[in-house]
Structure formats: structure tokens, C-alpha cells
Amino acid sequence: MDNREGLVKELVDHFREMREILRQEWIEQMTAKDLIASLTSDELNSESAIIYDTCVDCLETGDYQAAESYAKMLAERGVLRGMTTEQIIGGFLTLRDIYGRSLFERHQKDIKRLSMALDIYEPVANKILSIVALAFIEERENVVRQQEEAIRELSTPVLQYRDGSLILPIIGVLDTHRARQLTEQLLNSIRANRAKVVVMDITGVPAVDSKVANHLVQTVEASRLLGANVVVTGVSPQIAQTLVTLGIDLSRLNAVGDLQGGIEEADRLLGYKTVKYEQADKFISK
């Protein structure tokens, strides 16, 4: 055990002693491999020094917390600056190789000692790499999650079209979460606008399977309980055929071909009649 601790100290001292040489070599190699991205040479100097020292500290103390928080910060900034994963991971792999090479050079006459040194060095290097990689993946996942949230915010407006009538254009994929949100939004709007008719347009829904159809049927039923009639429009021929083959009972749905037809139907249900103004032609420039 003593032996091991002694060797760790020896390695740490070695890396500290070689700091400038190895660090410069690292920068050179990264530049040659085009891994630098948009860092200025000042930034490159300070960042490479921090990374170099953090790695040696990890080796010395066996404590990776500093590395973890630094990697996290690096990930946040890297993604913001548009650095690629390849540049970051590639940079660390290069550093790992440089550390490793310097150990080979140092202990090349004593294979036994070299293998002991590698036994100590390799797990630390691997651990640091996995910390960096994980920080990156986590950061990417965060971005994806935020984007998902943003898309949900955008989705499904409920539009008032006339007193007592609403239009609900559904665009994109309906998953369970969105269907639930949509139902809730529609029901609230029905109550707030005292709506009697809702035109639900699904032209923009790419696929309807039994679960999505079930969501739609349930939304229609719930709307009915609030006193609103739902007219479904925009069912494509392909979707119509598929739904019938699947065996979904849509007899409770009031469906009309397209949005225009749906609005006409809504007007009819509300007792409105659209009449063309006789002199309308005058206002349309030809």
C-alpha cells in the first residue's frame, strides 16, 4: 500500500514537473487535429492549464468533484459556443494519450514499474473521460428537454371564431401528454367562451392510431358534457380507411370533410347563414 501511495506521489510530481512541456504538446496536437474550435490563444492557455491541473489533482487526491463541476461548466459553455462533441472528447483523449506517453518514456526501462504506474493512471484517466462524456450527454439531454417544453408551449391554440364557436387546429403528433393538455385547454375555453360548437381540425395530424382516436373521442365526449358540439374536420382518406379497418367506432363523432365545411356546419348549428354581399365584386380588384 505504501508502495502505491509512493508511486502516486511520484506520478503527480512527474506530471507537475513536466507541466509546461506536456501542456504545450497538448495544445500543438489539438491544433494539428483541428480540435481547438474558436478559442483564442489566451483562452486556450488558461483553459488548458486548468484542465491539466484538475486532472493531476484528481490523480493526487482521488476526489473527482472539482473535475465534475468543471466538466459541467465546460459542457454548458461548449454547447453554447457550438463546440462539437468530437472537439471536446477528442481534446481529452489527446491529453490522456500525452500523459500516457510521458509515463512510457519515463519508465521504459522498467516494465514492471511502468505497468504499476499504468495501473494507477489508467483508471483515473478513464474516470475523468467518463465524467466529461456524461456531462456532455446530460447537457444535450437538457437542451432536448427544454426544446420539448418549448414545443409544448407553442402547441394547440384554441381560437374563437364567432360568438359561441371555437376552432381547434391540431398540428403534429398527439401523444398522451399533449392529448391531455389539449383536452384541458379546450374544456376551459369552452367554459370561458360559453362555446356551443367546436371545429376540431386534424389535417395536420400525420397518423391516428387507436390510442390517438381514443383521445379524440374522449375529448369530444367531455366537450359534450359542457354543452358543446364538436365537429371534426380534416380526416384524410388514408386515415379514414385505416381507422375503419382498425375497427374504431367513430359513430359518435360528427365529421365533416374539410375546415371550410366544418365552419359552415358550425354556422348552421348556431343558426348563422352566410350570404354573399351583392356588390362584393366591386371591392375585389381584378
Next chain:
Amino acid sequence: MADEVTVNIRLESAIVYARQKGRELAAELGFSQSELTIIATAISELARNIVDYAGNGQIIMQLIEKDGQKGIMIKAQDNGPGIPDIELAMQDGYSTGNSLGLGLPGTKRLMDEFEIDSKVGQGTTVTVIKWKRNDINFKI
């Protein structure tokens, strides 16, 4: 041209992905728009079952050829709880979850061939095939 695609199914978003991939793959054989919708819907139903009942599994989609006929084979497999009574599960309107109970029987109607193999406690594999109708060649 890759004629086999595997999609791991765990989250609901994977259903959409599997559906798109299946559609792309089937489009290579020149299926019509309605047939593509039918195939995509079948994939959707099978993937949905995996998410709802098994938690995770795989959808494997493959272009196949038999006796000069081309088609797409879709295999949905999971290591979920399995189906104790397949005959019951194949009935319209039967569901242990809160669904319409049309997933399996509906998928069978959508596709040309349907095979289900399930062992309680081990998992379920559903294999379906849609054949491409051969074009009729008129000779003049």
C-alpha cells in the same frame, strides 16, 4: 439501402420514430400512400403496446421476399409480463388497460399476416407482414 431497421422502444417518443422509420422502409418497396399509412399505424399499435404494457422492447422492421413477392415484416418483441389469454386479447374491445381494446385485433385486420407468441413472465413477440400487391402487367 439498409433493408432492416431496429428501433428500441421505451418512451412514447420512440413510437413516432419507429413509425417514421417503418414508413421510409416500406416506401422503398413502392407501397401506396394508404398502404403506408396502414403499415405506419400497425407499427404504432405494436409500439404502443410495448410502451403501455411491457415498459421496453424492440421493433424490428425488415424487407422480405418470398416466392417472388415482396413485403415488409415487422416484429415487435418485449420481455414484459406476457399475455395470459391470447384468445381473449385478440377479441375486439378487450383491454386490461384503459384503452379501446383494438390494438391487437385491429393490427391483425390491417396486415396480411399476423403471428403472436407470448409466455407469461417472459414476454411477447408479435410478427406481422404486409405484402406488396404485384403489379398486373398487361401484354399488348
